[in-house]
Amino acid sequence: MAYEYPDPSVYDTLPKLLRFNAERHPTEVALREKDYGVWTEFTWADYQERVRNLALAMHEAGLRKGDVFAIIGDNNVDWICAELAAQSVGAMTIGFYRDVLEDEIAYLAGYSQAKMAYAEDQEQVDKFLALGDRADSIEKIIYSDQRGMRKFDDPRIVSFNDLVTRGAEIHAKSPELYDQLVDAVTGEDVAILCTTSGTTSNPKLAELPHGNFVRHTQLYLKHDPKDSTDEYVSVLPMPWIMEQVYTLGFGLNSRMKVSFPENEETAMQDMREIGPTFLLLAPRVLEQIAADMRARVMDAGPLTQWIFEKGVALGTEAVEQGSRSWLADTMLFGALRDRLGFSNVRSAATGGAAMGPETFKLFLAMGVPLKQLYGQTELLGAYTLQDGKEIDVDTVGVPFEGCEVKIIDADTDGVGEIVTRHPNMFRGFYKNAEATKADMKDGWMHTGDAGFFDDKGRLTVIDRVKDIAQTRTGTKFSPQYIENKLKFSPYIGEAVILGAGQDYLTAIICVRFSIVSKWAEKARIPFTSYTNLSDRPEIYELIRGEIAHVNESLPETQKIRKFLLLYKELDADDGELTRTRKVRRSVIAERYGPIIEALYGDGDRAEMNSEVTFEDGRKGNIQASMKIMEVDGAAAPALKKAG
């Protein structure tokens, strides 16, 4: 479909694109939001009016070009209106993940000297108020959810709706002001300060200029075209680069309709009501959906189980031969698609981590055309994408046109660090020239990822360069690669592979509670809690079988010798995972030092004394003792590998 996207040399900022759409398609639906159980629609004219009024009021309150505007809250219309309004006056926006703790906000808001903030509700406003001196640059805090706000008497707090009303008055008095403000911002100005995920240190802020953002999203759209008949449901974290690319970049360039679910828990149901044509789901979400599906099938009657097993087998077989099985589709996948809200999906992307071949094929068999992509915040999100012509579990496809990707310091297998440059990449890290210098060399962004190109020019990403480890005997291995293999087991939720500088590899495993608890119920194994379940000998035996199964596909020197089941799940709040749920190895090494020592000792138990952080920020101590088990003996007796 040849839909003409607006000319990026004229409409070079996001607010200009919004104005363009509002002028040409005022009555067409742009956004939807579910409130009080009802989908509320916003046309392009409504969208523009809300942004305009808010921008005028923010301008009056003192927000100027070059200021920083912070945003925190759930994905909704107010979030993106606040973002676009701030960008209309030329401010740069930072989005915070909604569950970040005060310290992270204090660091980023303080470092960027944010001048105003949008905080959706009382919980989020609280976070800013609690900062006190640490964020004294903030002059206004805008909230949109009235609930619980009565008891605040801080003069900096203003309501979103009051600002919108005020903005309408300003517009009535000086109708040209908004256009003047918008026209004063150019494609060269920074639109977004996007936080990088920071697996290693405090997050950095990548400066993404308006023009670059608009041009790069149009380039992406060339490879995956969208138009106003496309539907998208915004469920990924709003501050994340890909959600920004889709909700703002795709939305404003192609007029793809964006819908916001009522809240996190209703997201799946709301998605089903909308029936999106396009989605991006993180591999772990897909794994979770597949795992939930299996858990439910385990609960179902024998006939349903039989249909499921048969359907999955038929469907995957067909997919492997490059077709789809109509029988499996009628029997199983049609209903599954409908159940998950994937009935209208025309295009689907995944990326950010590797995913299991079984899960990947399961979704292909279901008729969800998954394509893997690869990218970084600094490079405006994705810049490689699979073409979807064949099943390809391993690579992330070929780079977009004009994006140069090369491998440096390659070893004999062609594996080396991935470096990239393209004309629309980030400008540098905000107020952090040192970090910019460290990552950018001669105009190339050093991604820190290790990978290689295959003979078709497709890129394969293996792991972080610095995470590729070496045992004492000199064997190189990628912990993440083995961890992913483990995580393809439905029973394993998280895994951490250890072995750098040691004689052999070991694993710390967190069981996937939803599935293992079901399995335990079926097997009539009593348990009280996650910790208790993880300590059961039957569960140890179950996981041992799974690891032995993975060991079969690993070279002798990379086989996992011992493992233990951790007494708790790894948690982002405890700093063990990043907000995007990647394992933070340094934190694990530090916190679980005694456990790691025990794994390489002679004993058969590991003792642990650890500190946990509760959701409200309080801390507590937990003592635990875990068995250590050796992985010898047979693999799990031919586990039913669904999908």
Add this chain to the structure above:
Amino acid sequence: MAEAQTLESGESAAPSGYADTRTIGGPILSVENIVVKFGGVTAINDVSFDVREGEIRAIIGPNGAGKSSMLNVLNGFYKPRSGKINFAGQSFPAMDPYFAASNGIARTFQNIALFRGMSTLDNLMTGRMLKMKRNFFWQCLYFGPAQKEELENRAHVERVIDFLEIAALRRTPVGRLPYGLQKRVELGRALAMDPKILLLDEPMAGMNVEEKEDMSRFIIDVNEEFGTTVILIEHDMGVVMDLSDRVVVLDYGSKIADGTPDEVRANQDVIDAYLGVSHD
């Protein structure tokens, strides 16, 4: 004590930037010399107290002290032998349940009393029954006035759903929900009535710490956001002392103390009732 008082900020250990903006009014409901007997057993013996508009009033006491009986007197389930109840500018020897409900007294039960087979939404809609005026004929016809009424009431229920953060449970049959959420739905049904006074009979019984924290938050929010007067029976002393403005203590059917949480905590009779005293 003054007829109306405003709790100023700084009275408790509230952090700066916060203010208690509630207005506590005069007595909205009071009981005088209530006596309830079951056969030869005196469940409540000559108890008097009042409840001020906008406050959270707790009734506490050991098992069998007559707390639930007192609540049942307040909304008309039990008829006292003697004494009177003053409410809505009138004085009654006993409350009439229908009068209580239609004049804004809603309650939840110690043992959950929901329609287990019905969805959360339908359960909440039953809380609006009293506000629906259209008769059977109109309901059958559906379109027109009955539909308009249904929509108005549904909108109200949706606000309650939003308030209690149970949007994801709208279509779930209540029987399938965990205990803590059923309690929340029950609170929701009471709130759907748009009550002036909310009677909560052990809203946190059997809950874990996290569920208790959630429920406490909701009770405080109901009280602060809507100005609803709350009368609360609760066993968890921590919760009672944190939530309530004033506490009345019953023991063996008699009132042994009445006052702020601090006064009650220091009262020797209360300490004796809870910890026991030697009788030699």
